[in-house]
Amino acid sequence: MKRPDPEHLMTLLSQCALGDRNAFESLYRHTAPNLFAVLTRILKRKDWAEEALQDAYIIIWRQAGRYQPALAAPLTWMTHIARNLAIDQLRRPHIDESHSDLDMDSLSDSTQLLESFLAREEEGRLRDCLNQVDPKQRQTIALAFWHGLSHGEVALHLDLPLGTVKTWLRRGLARLKSCLEAS
Amino acid sequence: MKPFSHELADALAQRYVMGTLRGMARQRFTTLIRYQPLLRQRVQYWQNLTMPLLEALPPRPPREQVWHGVQQRLFNPVVQTRPGLFLRWKPFLAGALMTALASVLFITVHPFPSPSAPQNYGALLAINPSASWWIGISQDHLNLHPITPYPVDDQHDLQLWLLPAHGTPISLGLVNRQDTHLSLPLSKPLRESLAQSNGVALSLEPRGGSPTGLPTGPILTHTKIFPI
Numbered sequence: 051m052k053r054p055d056p057e058h059l060m061t062l063l064s065q066c067a068l069g070d071r072n073a074f075e076s077l078y079r080h081t082a083p084n085l086f087a088v089l090t091r092i093l094k095r096k097d098w099a100e101e102a103l104q105d106a107y108i109i110i111w112r113q114a115g116r117y118q119p120a121l122a123a124p125l126t127w128m129t130h131i132a133r134n135l136a137i138d139q140l141r142r143p144h145i146d147e148s149h150s151d152l153d154m155d156s157l158s159d160s161t162q163l164l165e166s167f168l169a170r171e172e173e174g175r176l177r178d179c180l181n182q183v184d185p186k187q188r189q190t191i192a193l194a195f196w197h198g199l200s201h202g203e204v205a206l207h208l209d210l211p212l213g214t215v216k217t218w219l220r221r222g223l224a225r226l227k228s229c230l231e232a233s
Numbered sequence: 234m235k236p237f238s239h240e241l242a243d244a245l246a247q248r249y250v251m252g253t254l255r256g257m258a259r260q261r262f263t264t265l266i267r268y269q270p271l272l273r274q275r276v277q278y279w280q281n282l283t284m285p286l287l288e289a290l291p292p293r294p295p296r297e298q299v300w301h302g303v304q305q306r307l308f309n310p311v312v313q314t315r316p317g318l319f320l321r322w323k324p325f326l327a328g329a330l331m332t333a334l335a336s337v338l339f340i341t342v343h344p345f346p347s348p349s350a351p352q353n354y355g356a357l358l359a360i361n362p363s364a365s366w367w368i369g370i371s372q373d374h375l376n377l378h379p380i381t382p383y384p385v386d387d388q389h390d391l392q393l394w395l396l397p398a399h400g401t402p403i404s405l406g407l408v409n410r411q412d413t414h415l416s417l418p419l420s421k422p423l424r425e426s427l428a429q430s431n432g433v434a435l436s437l438e439p440r441g442g443s444p445t446g447l448p449t450g451p452i453l454t455h456t457k458i459f460p461i
Binding site for chain 2: 075124166191201230
């Protein structure tokens, strides 16, 4: 699926800042599927993800005037509003339990997603650098990042000691960072 | 407070963006971001850097109700309502007209004593001669006073709707099951749309209110409101 055009999203965001509701609907139509994909992976339950998606767009509408194009692309700004809401929600005890629902299917799905991301032909610094990270370490990174898993949860799902997971994540990210900064 | 070293700021920002910074530490960090430009800058750095991984996730369209919920919460923050489908409005119109004809026989305006604040509009909402409510609309509240109770079984609720001059009905809330006085705060725009509306309606909905945000059950009655 094609990604929303950043220029267009920027125009829509500035129209939202001026109170244009039609622009807001257009912004929602263009971006909600991307944000929802991020939320469902973290929150697992569709109704929780829907609730977080609503909250995210309410914040986006209200904060549209504060968006700063120089700092992040519109979709990046919006995605992180949604993602932070979801991760903050994970602190709710009843949601915490839901992480036991993370089954092997969604783990292998993530492995496949990562593989296809790494195999992309288009240029990408992140992809190039991830390719240089040890495969076990990068799988840990993707799992924690996509599913919003804590160190402990990654350890549980990969059946690894907590210390190992911490070390893999730290080393993987350090490798990633030095590669990104060198390129 | 001592500013973070670049390395520490970067390590924390990275964990924050990854999502592995949790609990109190995350809360504290979220507050610190606002005051420490270095942290903000490092968070931005990691967010921009990792974005391609988030963009790699296959998009998932949410259900249409979510959008209606967003609109409802932002632009019609009356009483908590559920989102709905625009298309449900059409069958509702036909039903409303039919029942309006049936109920118009019972609709009369009486100079009922106003219960509290000065009221500018009023209406008698009657399902039948032995089930009716008085609606009073003051500067900032809508009051619904039961005159004669209308029993509803456990599986249903009565829902009150504003019928705007243009557009779909707007939920004003559920009629109290105990059939006691109901008072809803009215925003200025909502009060204006009430004044210019086609009136109000009561529908029979599943317990907890319409699942779609628009009337789904039979319209029991419908009336215009009048200046008093």
